Amino acid sequence: MKAVEPEGERAPTSGQRGMAEFQLRLYVAGKTAKSQLALKNLRRLCETHLAGRYEIEVIDLLVTPKLAAGDQILAVPTLVRKLPEPIKKIIGDLSNEERVLVGLDVQRLRKNDLGG
């Protein structure tokens, strides 16, 4: 599975969209230092812990402000874990890898996978 990273785009690419185990959506507002950092952190973290199991969709609210209300976005950057349910939100530049992993429940889910 490969990561979809249509930066600055919102239209999901057809085909394999929605297939990955981890559906992640990163909301940013413009290409600020914080948003760039968040995206860099997210990519590294996903490749380390979720390789092949994730999709990232980046939404720039300056381009599509309408989408902010749907996921109840206030803070940027906000990372939304759409799948697996329930929805989780992580705000900030994702610089604390430990907390991001806790927030995404990556550790627990992986343990469950191994156990099963």
Next chain:
Amino acid sequence: MPNEGIPPTGLPKARTGIEGLDEITAGGLPAGRPTLVCGAAGCGKTMLAIEFLVRGATEFGEPGVFMMFEESAEELTANVRSLGFDLDDLQAQKKVMLDFVHIERSEIEETGEYDLEGLFVRLGYAIDMIGAKRVVLDTLEALFSGLPNERILRAELRRLFRWLKERGVTAVITAERGEKSLTRYGLEEYVADCVILLDHRVGGNVSTRRLRVVKYRGSAHGTNEYPFMIGEHGLSVLPITSLKLDHAASTERVLSGIDRLDEMLGGKGVYRGSSVHVSGPPGSGKSSVGATFVDAACRRGERALMFVYEESASQLLRNMESIGLRLQRWIDRGLLRIEASRPTFYGLEQHLTLMYAAVGDFRPALVVVDPMSNLSADHDDGLLKATLMRLIDFLKHERITAIFTNLTTDAVVSLATSEIGVSSLMDTWLLLANLESNGERTRTIQVLKSRGMAHSNRVREFVMADDGIRLLDVCIADGRILTGSARVAHLQRLAAEAERPAKSGRGARSAS
């Protein structure tokens, strides 16, 4: 900015359209700037905010965005429907836009730096969508419980208020009252232009809402606490000083139903649309005077409305039967309506609201409030006076004659204790009194004042007979007022003296 009819104060203002509020703020809220509305839970912050927005959209051509942090758009829409605000319709017309910002603390994990640009984006998008000129943020400080990092939040709030000013929108931000400061999270520190404080006080089991403009930079404003109410058509603030005396005075007179009282009032009764104050101690016949006015109005085919605070409608009807006033027939013919309620059951503003509603519904020619003093049981005088002033003004405007009875504490007539100080608002003042002498108690009546007409300055004896109220001349002998049996005895003595031939001694002396 729409501020026609209001003296210019230099500062552009955005009218709220809320009754009374534009008067005490000399034209409305500062246009293009944020205003903070603070108060405890349930004091009417949201109502004020939504009315500001809806009136702006419907009356002043200024669309508005309502961003809410605590209740959902559906809840808000349902809550304000009772005020006649149809938010669904206004949204469809793109005059109002609602955005519910929901923050679920448990869903949010925080890692690293962030800002609230998402909030700005949402607000900006909503403003652009409908060309909003007004914005409400209700209640912004919910963010403090939703977001863990107060340092970031405060910096962002500062930026938000600056941003709102740059956008040039007139904003209302609501906030919870704090224990030591105006707001729990010190939002007043960011909003320097205008701060309005709402209060909801309970005294003697009766609640009263009050509003105060704490601060209004660059503008004159009323500094008092003003009672306000949330009525059927939204908020209404009672600004005492700014009431305009612009009702047209009637020259038409209406008879009281008591022949000799009308005689005392220049022979024609009171002016239509005037207010009559009937004061007296317990048992002096105040209610009976009111009921007689009612009976007379109904006889003329006019509608009358009674607000009764001491007895039930059936008790009143029974009691009035005893003096020959058969009021039930007027009820049967739809000419009379009696609204009986406990004065302590509602706050003053609710009483006033109910009165407005009943008057608007029944359209009477005469209103009786019996007694108004009961309304004041748990209120301070200033508030009651303001409320009554508003009511009197309203009734005058509608050309409705009003009778207010008022219980005075003692049989001794003391004019200095002019009860709630409302007598100055009244056009006619009838003073009832009990006199006790010779082992009997009798009643008297006098016209203390009656504006715009010649009126008798005599005290009359007031008799409640089987067939209604009668006024009799009193006798004065040895500098005393004689009533009841003393009067009868005096009259008999006079009559006897007149019949008897003059005594010789007296006649001789007078001849010399």
